[in-house]
Amino acid sequence: MNTYLVRRLLPFLVFTLIAGGIYLLCQTVNNFNVLDFSFTAIIKTLGVLLLTSLVAFLFSMTPFVLYLLILPQSWVNQKFDKFFTIFSYSLFVFSTYFELAAAWIFWDEFQSAFNFIAVDYLVYTNEVIANITESYPVWSIIGTLIALTFVTVYFTKRWLFIAAPAPKFFRRLFYTLIYALICVLAYHNIDMSNLEVNTNRFNNELSKNGRYSLFSAYLKNEISYSDFYITHDPQTNIDILQNKFQGNNVTFKNKTDITRHITSARPEQKHNVIIVLMESMSSKFLTENRYPGLYKVTPNLDRLSQEGLFFSNTYASGTRSVRGIEAVTLSVPPLPGQSIVRRPENENLHSLGSVFASKGYDNKWIYGGYGYFDNMNYFLGNNGFQVIDRGTWNKDEITFANAWGASDEDTFAKVIKEADKSYDSGKPFLTFLLTISNHRPYTYPDGKIDLKGGREGGVKYADYAIGEFIAQAKTKPWFDNTLFVFVADHTAGAAGDEEINLEDHHIPWIIYAPKLVKAQRIDTPVSQLDVLPTLLGLLNFDYESHFYGQDALASNYESRFFVSNFQKIGYVKDGIDVILKPIKEHSFHPQDVSSQEQSELLNEAVAFYQTASDWKQNLKD
Numbered sequence: 001m002n003t004y005l006v007r008r009l010l011p012f013l014v015f016t017l018i019a020g021g022i023y024l025l026c027q028t029v030n031n032f033n034v035l036d037f038s039f040t041a042i043i044k045t046l047g048v049l050l051l052t053s054l055v056a057f058l059f060s061m062t063p064f065v066l067y068l069l070i071l072p073q074s075w076v077n078q079k080f081d082k083f084f085t086i087f088s089y090s091l092f093v094f095s096t097y098f099e100l101a102a103a104w105i106f107w108d109e110f111q112s113a114f115n116f117i118a119v120d121y122l123v124y125t126n127e128v129i130a131n132i133t134e135s136y137p138v139w140s141i142i143g144t145l146i147a148l149t150f151v152t153v154y155f156t157k158r159w160l161f162i163a164a165p166a167p168k169f170f171r172r173l174f175y176t177l178i179y180a181l182i183c184v185l186a187y188h189n190i191d192m193s194n195l196e197v198n199t200n201r202f203n204n205e206l207s208k209n210g211r212y213s214l215f216s217a218y219l220k221n222e223i224s225y226s227d228f229y230i231t232h233d234p235q236t237n238i239d240i241l242q243n244k245f246q247g248n249n250v251t252f253k254n255k256t257d258i259t260r261h262i263t264s265a266r267p268e269q270k271h272n273v274i275i276v277l278m279e280s281m282s283s284k285f286l287t288e289n290r291y292p293g294l295y296k297v298t299p300n301l302d303r304l305s306q307e308g309l310f311f312s313n314t315y316a317s318g319t320r321s322v323r324g325i326e327a328v329t330l331s332v333p334p335l336p337g338q339s340i341v342r343r344p345e346n347e348n349l350h351s352l353g354s355v356f357a358s359k360g361y362d363n364k365w366i367y368g369g370y371g372y373f374d375n376m377n378y379f380l381g382n383n384g385f386q387v388i389d390r391g392t393w394n395k396d397e398i399t400f401a402n403a404w405g406a407s408d409e410d411t412f413a414k415v416i417k418e419a420d421k422s423y424d425s426g427k428p429f430l431t432f433l434l435t436i437s438n439h440r441p442y443t444y445p446d447g448k449i450d451l452k453g454g455r456e457g458g459v460k461y462a463d464y465a466i467g468e469f470i471a472q473a474k475t476k477p478w479f480d481n482t483l484f485v486f487v488a489d490h491t492a493g494a495a496g497d498e499e500i501n502l503e504d505h506h507i508p509w510i511i512y513a514p515k516l517v518k519a520q521r522i523d524t525p526v527s528q529l530d531v532l533p534t535l536l537g538l539l540n541f542d543y544e545s546h547f548y549g550q551d552a553l554a555s556n557y558e559s560r561f562f563v564s565n566f567q568k569i570g571y572v573k574d575g576i577d578v579i580l581k582p583i584k585e586h587s588f589h590p591q592d593v594s595s596q597e598q599s600e601l602l603n604e605a606v607a608f609y610q611t612a613s614d615w616k617q618n619l620k621d
Contacts, residue, residue, distance in 0.1 A: 003164065004162070004164055004165075004166055004167055004172075005065070005068060005172070005175050005176075005179070007162045007164070008064075008068055008085075008160075008162070009061055009064070009065070010159075011089070011156060011159045011160050012057070012061060012064070012089065012092055013057055015092075015093060015096070015152070015156065016053060016057050016096060017053065019096050019097070019100060020049070020053055020100075020209065023100045023103070023104075024049065024206060026104075027104075027107065027206055028206070031202050031206070034200075034202050035200065035202050035203055035206070036198065036199070036200035036202075036203050041198050041199075041200060041203050044197045044198050044203070044207070045198060045203045045204075045206055045207045046207075047207075048195045048197060048204075048207035048208070049206070049207045049208070049209060051190065051195070052190075052195065052207070052208055052209035052212040052213070053209040053212070055186045055190055055209075055212055056209045056210075056211040056212035056215070058179070058182060058183050058186060059183060059186075059211075059215065060092070060211060062183065063088075064088055064092075065176060065179055066176070067084065067088070068166075068172065068176075069169075069172050069173060069176045071166070073165065073166050073168065073169075076165065076166045077161050077162075077163075081161075082161065085160050085161070086153065086157055086160065089153060089157065089160055090149060090153050093149045093152050093153055094145060094146065094149040097145045097148055097149060098142075098145055099210045099211060100210065101141055101145060102210075103210040105132065105136060106118060107205075109440070109493075110319075110493075111202070111205070111493065112205050113205045113206070113208035113210060113213045114208075114210050114213045114214040115213065118214055130402075130403030131403040131404060131440060131441060133403075134402060134403050134440075134441035134443065135440045135441040191216070194582075194583060195207065195208070196567075196581075196582075199587075201565070223335075223336040223337035223567060223582065225335060225336065225609065225610060225613035226610070226613065228336070228582040228583060228584070229336070229569075229580050229581075229582065229584065229606075229609065229610070230580060230584050230585075230586060230602070230606050230610075231606065231610050232603065232606050232607070232610065234610070234611070235256070236603075236607070237606065237607035237610055237611050238255070238256060238257060238258065238607075238611065240603060240604060240607040241258050241548075241607050241608065241611060242255070242258065244550075244558065244604075245258060245260060245550070247554070247556050249262055249263045249264065249265070250262055251263070253544075257618060258546065258548075258611065258618070259544065259545070259546055259618075260544070260545050261542070261543075261544050261545070262536075262541075262542065262543055262544075262545050263542045264537075264540040264541065264542060266540045267540060268359070268539060268540050268541055268542065269516075269538075269539050269540055270359065270360075270361075270428040270539075271428070271481050271482060271483050271513070271516060271539060272419070272422075272423075272428050272429050272430070272431075272478055272481055272482040272483070273356070273361075273429075273430045273431070273482070273483045273485065273535065273539075274415065274419070274430075274431045274433075274482060274483070274484050274485065275328065275352075275430075275431070275432045275433070275485040275487070275531075275535075276433055276435065276466070276469075276484070276485065276486045276487070277321070277324055277325065277328060277432070277433065277434045277435070277487060277488070277489045278435050278438070278462065278466075278486060278487065278488045278489065278508075279321065279434060279435045279436060279437070279438045279439050279462070279488075279489060280438050280439060280458075280488070280489070280490065280491065280492040281301075281438060281459070281462065281488035281489075281491075281492075281507065281508060282488065282491035282492045282504075282506065282507060283312075283314075283488075283491075283506040283507055283508050284491075284492075284503075284506070285297055285298050285301075285459045285492075286298050286301060286302060286305065286508055287299075287302050288302070288305075288312075295456070297451075297456050297459045297460040297463060298459065298460070298463045299463065299467070300463045300464065300466050300467035300470070301463055301466065301486070301508060301510065303467075304466075304470070304486065304510050304512045305508065305510050305521075306519065307512065307514065307519050308484075308510045308511055308512035308513070308514075308517060308519060309510065309511040309512075309517050309518070309519070309520050309522070310508075310509075310510050310519075310520070310521045310522065311508075311509040311510075311522050311524075311526050311552065312508075312521060312522065312523050313506070313522075313523055313524065313525040313526065314487070314506070314507050314508065314509040314525075314526050314527070314528060315502065315505045315506060315507065315525065315526070315527055315528065315561040315562075315563060315572070316488060316489070316490045316491060316505045316506075316507045316528050316563070317333065317334040317505075317527070317528045317529060317561075317562050317563060317564060318334045318339070318490060318563075318564045318565075319490050319491070319504075319505075319564075319565060320339065320374075320489075320490060321374065321376075321434060321489045321490065322338075322339035322341040322342055322374045322375075322376070323339050323489070323490060323564070324434075324487075324488065324489025324490055324528065325339070325341050325376065325379070325380075325434070325489070326339045326340050326341050327527075327528040327529050327531070327549075328352065328432075328487065328528065328531050328532060329351045329352040329353065329380070329383065329432070329532070330349060330350075330351050330352075330532075330547075330615075330619060331529045331530075331531075331532045331533060331547035331548055331549035332529070332547070332548050332612050332615060332619065333529065333548055333562045333569070333571075333608050333609055333612045334562060334563070334564035334569060335564075335569070335609065335612060335613055335615070336564070336567050336568075336569055336582070337567075340379075340615055340619075341374065341375055341376065341379045342374060342375050342379075345616055346379055346382070346383075347382035347383065348382065348383065348620060348621050349383050349615075349619040349620060349621055350544070350545075350546040350547075350619050350620070350621040351383045351384060351619075351621070352383075352384070352430075352432070352532055353380065353383045353384020353385045353430075353432075354383065354384045354621045355536065355541070355543050356384065356430040357384040358543070359428075359541065360427065360428065361427065361428050361429060361430045362386075362422040362425065362427040362428070362429040362430070363384050363385045363386060363429075363430045363431075363432070364385060364386045364388055364418055364422070364429065364430070364431050364432070365377070365380040365381070365385040365386065365387050365388065365389075365432050365433070366388045366389075366411065366414055366415050366418060366431060366432070366433040367388075367389040367390065367405070367411070367433065367434055367436075368389075368390055368398075368401070368404075368405035368406030368407070368408070368410055368411040368414070368435075368436050369389065369390055369404050369405025369406070369436055370389055370390055370391055370405065371387060371389035371390075371391075376389075376434075377389055380432070385432065388414070388418060390405050390406060393406070393414065397410060397413070397414055397417075398410050399445065400444065400445040402436075402441060402443045403441065404436045404439055405436045406436065407436070407437055407444055407445055407461075407465070408435045408436060408437040408438075408444075408461070408462055408465035408466075409445065409448075409465045409468060409469075411433060411435060411436065411465075412465055412466075412468065412469035412472070413472075415431055415433055415469070416469070416472055416473060416476065418431065419431060419473075419476065419478060419482075420476065420478075423476075423477065423478045429478075434489065435462055435465070437458055437461050437462050437465065438455075438458040438459055438461070438462040438492075439458065440458075441453075442454055442455060442457055442458035444457070444458070444461040445461075448461055448464055449461050449464050455492060459492075466486065470484070470512070480514075480515040480516075481515075481516070482513060483511060483512075483513045483516060483517065483535070483538065483539075484510075484511070484512040484513060485509075485510075485511050485512075485531065485535060486508065486509070486510045486511075486512065487507065487508070487509040487510075487528065487531055488507035488508055488509075490505075490507070491504050491505060491506065491507055500563050500564070500565045500568055500570045500577070500579055502563060502570075502572065502577065505561075505563045507528070509526070509528075509531065511534075511535075511538070516538075517538065522552065522553075524552070524557075524559050525559050525560075525561055525572070526552045526559065526561065527549060527560065527561035527562055528561075528562075529547070529548055529549030529561075529562060530549040530550055530551070530552045531549070532547060532549055533545070533547055533549045533550050533551045533552075534549075534550075534551050534552045534553055536551070537551035537553055537554060538553070546618055546619055548608060548612060558573075559573070559574075560572060560573040560604075562608070563577075567581065567582055568580070568581050569609055570605075571601065571604060571605035571608060571609075573601060573604070576588065576589070576590065576593055576597065576601055577589050578598070578601045578602050578605045580605060580606070580609060586602060586605075588601070
């Protein structure tokens with residue numbers, strides 16, 4: 001590469017490496033207890049970080065390289081060149097500091113480098129920016145970044161210029177084309193999915209340069225299962241699944257898919273159903289899972305778990321609300337990449353909404369925020385629900401709101417109001433809602449609980465609102481004929497030093513209906529995918545099923561569950577988990593299980609996930 005071009009870019013590169021090194025050092029200290037410090041792991045982490053940083057640098061500097069190409073020889077090191085170069089360098093320095101600060105905040109929330117979640121959030125700037133400004137001292141951070149930029153530029157600008165004259169235009173063009181060729185080769189040959197070379201998830205995440213991982217996520221946030229994951233013969237997969245789903249009340253339509261008709265020996269019950277998808281309500285918040293003596297933050301859920309049907313070992317399929325919505329409404333394993341809720345062509349699917357609509361229910365999706373976020377309104381509105389989000393509420397229905405939407409009390413008040421309307425119309429109703437208050441910035445109305453802000457305050461207020469909701473519902477004529485389903489969308493801060501930390505998917509699931517369901521505790525591990533089939537079983541519905549979950553109360557129920565963490569998808573059964581990963585890889589935990597057990601578990605996992613990857617065909621109603 002030409003010396004002139006290299007020398008003009010070198011100060012930018014040196015700053016990038018120094019700033020990235022300081023960030024890496026700080027994150028290493030911050031995550032000291034969960035990182036792998038073996039020699040091999042360190043070399044792999046640093047090697048991948050250097051590679052991704054260099055690739056990100058090449059793409060970031062493309063505008064400046066083009067500037068150097070068109071800059072006349074006589075203008076080199078003159079006024080305009082000095083002004084433009086210093087201005088470009090200042091923008092570069094500030095954007096690097098800003099990226100590192102944003103990466104730190106993102107890591108604080110997700111324990112991950114930028115990924116497709118960050119890409120999704122860039123689409124919803126109003127909610128995300130409002131959430132960040134309420135959660136962090138944003139203006140102080142920006143002021144600090146500007147000051148750091150000024151100091152950095154002041155002390156390093158002297159190295160931006162060199163005394164050597166610029167080459168002639170065609171020579172510069174030749175080296176610019178070489179630069180462009182390197183960028184093209186890097187784009188086509190360096191893929192983030194190939195660079196997760198450590199077994200420790202935190203090492204893998206630290207090895208990703210922020211700009212590169214964001215750019216990669218933007219381009220490739222839908223992951224093709226057939227291209228990147230283990231595949232088996234499709235008919236063999238169907239045979240495995242049909243064997244899993246068979247039973248006395250099950251009739252398969254054909255031998256080529258899992259579509260089946262499920263019947264009940266008992267008459268159908270048109271009970272009302274209210275499904276409360278609880279934001280970030282980990283099982284670890286329930287009193288029974290906290291250390292003795294710790295402050296109780298879920299007295300109402302504790303009580304409901306004792307008075308209702310309590311599945312104490314339920315596991316969420318993913319780490320975001322859309323994964324919870326997907327699991328409860330579609331009963332489908334969590335595919336790598338985006339949730340189906342966020343994908344195109346997700347209309348008119350066989351779902352919670354379509355089954356209840358076919359039974360004459362009045363289906364409503366109620367959300368205290370703006371449901372265009374995460375495509376929730378579009379998905380649910382096109383899959384059997386009437387959408388009632390904050391945009392349709394009257395102003396007097398909102399007594400408290402933050403960046404994400406109305407408080408849980410306001411949402412539950414709206415639920416009761418809409419339930420009254422459905423009841424008055426003479427139709428059974430299905431209400432599906434997502435709570436909001438147990439989410440950063442954890443703000444809620446004053447005077448409700450004895451905690452102020454923070455995660456535990458958010459949990460306790462969410463629990464308080466549930467208690468008030470049940471108390472209000474008990475005064476209604478429809479209460480005795482209603483099933484209340486409380487299930488978390490995901491846990492709080494799902495992370496861990498394992499590829500997928502199972503405990504960070506452990507959520508509560510309670511079905512409460514004192515006149516309809518006997519109090520019972522079930523400790524068998526179950527999946528979030530089982531919520532829908534279990535509910536349909538309680539109602540004794542005859543229905544066609546494309547679902548992958550099973551009735552957890554059925555006599556032939558087989559305990560297993562599904563988990564995911566971005567690109568990794570897991571299947572857990574009998575205390576053994578198999579993790580499917582890109583580039584046709586997989587791993588087992590624990591590793592000391594027989595080869596026969598490994599083979600059977602892998603075959604089942606592939607059967608579920610590979611078949612589910614054809615969701616556009618399989619789930620169309």
